Amino acid sequence: LIFTEHTTSGLTINENESGLISDMENILKKLVPEDRYEHDRIDNNADSHLRSLLLEHSLLLPVSDKKLQLGTWQRVFFVELDGPRSRNISVRVI
Template sequence: MEFEVETSNRVAIVDITDTVSEAVSDSADTCTVFVPHTTAGVVVNENERLLRSDFKTLLSRLVPRGDDYGHDQLDGNADAHLRAMILGEHVIVPVEDGELALGTWQSVLFVDCDGPRTRRVVVR
């Protein structure tokens, strides 16, 4: 299954758990969520407003925008690429009885580091 995620900010965190859950087969042992982009990633964590804000702050502190990166000479978005490298392009979630086996507060979160854009997410 593939689906699109639209973002409206440069750095955006979108809960995609429900859409990913729809793709899970009853016979599956695991579910892989893959983001085929070099300036976006996916993580599993709590979908809480203040935590999402803290995470955006952390990304900007770890990899500040306009910090004289070489790649900025090409596209001006080196920070987005570097942030995506930290996040990773996929997560693997166990499946039990046809359901994502996430912890109580866990969600699958898509993180766009170079929006606003329309992005693809692949679920297998």
């Protein structure tokens, strides 16, 4: 189990290819543009909170022989939406 302890970050599984990473960033910005939101009156980071709704905050991944069992092209990504800043990520192996 991988868990991010923050509301302005997320986790996802995808291919580690530079064009795709750029596309992921662009689609998040397109779906949730920088704009004026109610939450902005507090921290001016509502777009980061709203983008995190489109990602996971935890991932449950299979482990076998002490190795993550991911597909050939699959990689785990931590997605920073309001940083850079120091973050906590919890990992539990059951």
